[in-house]
Amino acid sequence: MPAGRLSVVVTRRLPEPVETRMKELFDVELRDPDRPMSRDELAEAMRRADVLVPTITDSIDAGLLAQAGDRLKLIANYGAGVDHIDVATARQRGILVSNTPGVVTEDTADMTMALILGVTRRIPAGLAMMQSGEWPGWSPMALLGGRIGGKRLGILGMGRIGQAVAKRARAFGMQIHYHNRRRLRPEVEAELEATWWESLDQMIARMDVISINCPHTPSTYHLMNARRLKLLKPSAVVVNTSRGEVIDENALTRMLRAGEIAGAGLDVYERGAEINPRLRELPNVVLLPHMGSATIEGRIEMGEKVIINIKTFADGHRPPDQVVPAML
Template identity: 85%
Template sequence: MPAPRLTVVVTRRLPEVVETRMKELFDVELRESDAPMTREELVEAMMRADVLVPTLSDTIDANMLARASAGQKLKLIANYGAGVDHIDVSSARQRGVLVSNTPGVVTEDTADVVMALILSVTRRLPEGLHAMQSGSWEGWSPNAFLGGRIGGKRLGILGMGRIGQAVAKRARAFGMQIHYHNRRRLRPEIEAPLEATWWESLDQMVARMDVISVNCPHTPSTFHLLNARRLKMLKPTAVVVNTSRGEVIDENALVRGLKADEIAGAGLDVFEHGVEVNPELRNLPNVVLLPHMGSATVEGRAEMGEKVIINIKTFADGHRPPDLVVPGMV
């Protein structure tokens, strides 16, 4: 007699191809609305699910896990996304709940957007776009929309994991000099082809860079890693780009630096307080804002779903999910 199928609850609308495959494999409860679940809805979902499939918009803390454990049903949180800072992984494991994620899927997509932001800010592309769309452009002028050349400039990558390395490869093709700060220096066979320079001191690196790209995860140790003191160290011609997690940068200090012309510009795809974007950022001409779309490709979203399904299916078959997250990783 075949084992009963797992009950899987999905918290947000996923690509149709992913939802269709889930319905074939599991007893799946799909979300009709694409609005994030409330805190109470998440707890109730965990109480009736063997497997919860949340996204980065779903905060799952120790208190919620304690309440959900009363149902004695939840066994796996199969996160749809690589980052798991919205899940209390340690509390989950203490309660016998495994957590998996989807690493490596959107590396190339996110790195593409990093380069797009670097070019958008340094070459003032949004200002040009606005002039054309508003009809205010009056023709070519030698001094109009002057930006900066990125070839030969120093790029400082904060976090040299998969995405950081993918950014480095692209930036090298544009002629940028690659520098990075990481907890550990890369192996020579990885570092050498990138012609990358490792800085043990983040302070020393940020003071010398033309562009800073934030590509590290949000952890207790990286919260406000680019704090007011470090932002003050930037050259006034420097640009900051963040496609990782908004909490890594002290957003208020960044605004102050931009308004005081102590920082030349910023390109942000993520924000310290989620969808609550600092209103002052919206009004600065030297800032490019994107709605967390670094990984937003049709291919990437489908591949994320495939990884979620593989993690659930492997777990259902009695094996360790291939993308299991352990507390020491976060």
């Protein structure tokens, strides 16, 4: 191995241009076949690597970090969310953590609008009818959905993605409302024509569509719990493209089944790939397989950010996207 080349272990397959560039720069182990590493495989990888490149499918907790040798110095996460990594314990052990913020903003906002339209305009029901060959022809009362122009959109979490959703929704004629830990600057609020609510409870009781765009942290776990979901109007729709843990999925499923909420569009789930089977059966729900950021352009940009973080670290500098516990 040439002097100075870092040993890098990547836990999942990445776009070909990203893998090729990594091979040029580092002593890299690529993942083949593309399946999540077991806990034992992750522990072994952390013992032999200078840098680990994990994804959201890798849970790196205090127990795993305790098994890491002295060699591991950087966890360069492929993705913006780091709730699957115990950042505080990593820091205590002298391991830096970086992520890839900002890359998925536009793609995720696009998918949020797709889900809003998918649920309100009953697109999956129409698609299923066409694919089954059971369409009897046009009818004035068939597959009636709702118009989104003029409706109130309540955005929970007004960071990069929340603001990108607001811009798109304004173009569709929706009225923008939001709840955030911090109120936006007046000029940003004015540009988005957004109304701030200090009280989440008061906001969601008045909205036609709720868009979840906040990260998963201890303070946002089940932020949309059974009590809050009961505040929604029966005609309201809930869309989530952030983290499944923000919604009490069992409570949401019960209310959707009972007709107490009109519909939901979900790209993320509380237990990852283990989706409540009762949720799958509901006709008023659009379920997607965590594909909000799934564009080839976005995936390559994420890889480029990972490479810059590793290269900057290798050059003896602080990775530009380093994550510290105070940020979470």
